[in-house]
Amino acid sequence: MNVVSIMAHQDDEMRCLGTMLKCRARGDRLAFITLTDGSLGFVQEPTISRAKATEIRQREMDALASEMDATYLNLRELDEFLYDSPELRRRLIEAIRATRADVVFTHYHEDYNQDHVTTSLLVRHCLMQAALPVIPTASKPLPRVPAAFLVPPHGAFEFAPSHFVDITEYEAHKVRLLQRHQSQEEAMQQAVNAGFEQLCHRPDAYWGEQAGCAFAECFVPLRSRGTIKPYSVLP
Numbered sequence: 001m002n003v004v005s006i007m008a009h010q011d012d013e014m015r016c017l018g019t020m021l022k023c024r025a026r027g028d029r030l031a032f033i034t035l036t037d038g039s040l041g042f043v044q045e046p047t048i049s050r051a052k053a054t055e056i057r058q059r060e061m062d063a064l065a066s067e068m069d070a071t072y073l074n075l076r077e078l079d080e081f082l083y084d085s086p087e088l089r090r091r092l093i094e095a096i097r098a099t100r101a102d103v104v105f106t107h108y109h110e111d112y113n114q115d116h117v118t119t120s121l122l123v124r125h126c127l128m129q130a131a132l133p134v135i136p137t138a139s140k141p142l143p144r145v146p147a148a149f150l151v152p153p154h155g156a157f158e159f160a161p162s163h164f165v166d167i168t169e170y171e172a173h174k175v176r177l178l179q180r181h182q183s184q185e186e187a188m189q190q191a192v193n194a195g196f197e198q199l200c201h202r203p204d205a206y207w208g209e210q211a212g213c214a215f216a217e218c219f220v221p222l223r224s225r226g227t228i229k230p231y232s233v234l235p
Contacts, residue, residue: 001102004031006123008115010038010061011181015151016105018167018174019217022235030070031099040079043187064180082115096130097139101146103233112155145226147233149219161218164211171215
């Protein structure tokens, strides 16, 4: 299967990366799509130019994707100013079709960051259209709507997961991969006094306790036409 993370920013794959590593181990092909350029993620250097910030975030995500033998597509919308538009919908539909997505992970529809919320809504719409022939793109329509799952939000939001994946074997590798985002390791240490190791271990251990293992990731299905399958797709 083709397993795709569609997120607002580089490093937002944090809540599904262990599951994607497990998918790769069973033979799935992986892809990452980000909608923004990540250029405003530098709280440690707020005067950095957009061009330099974008180049850093691109290089970091390229390194992570390369280590996972994954495809990476960046739509490069302006970070923190992500808006729905006809042109962006077309580009996202094309990206989804280009990856030949069978399984998609994306943001929950409630989150502290509006870019995350906008991404979730765009994915809901564009997954359906990616499997229909009415919007032409360079890539042909998908044969079916992908299965889709929403990752836990950051912040004080209600989230009742229905699907759990034991990632105990992959937790350490997940953290090492996320540390490829060195600029964000520095940013989060300054902004929230925690780096990727803490930001992964705390929730992954909590969800692991619920699932009866050391570390787990959890999801809710995207409830839309065609996105819920009558068969298992998670590892």
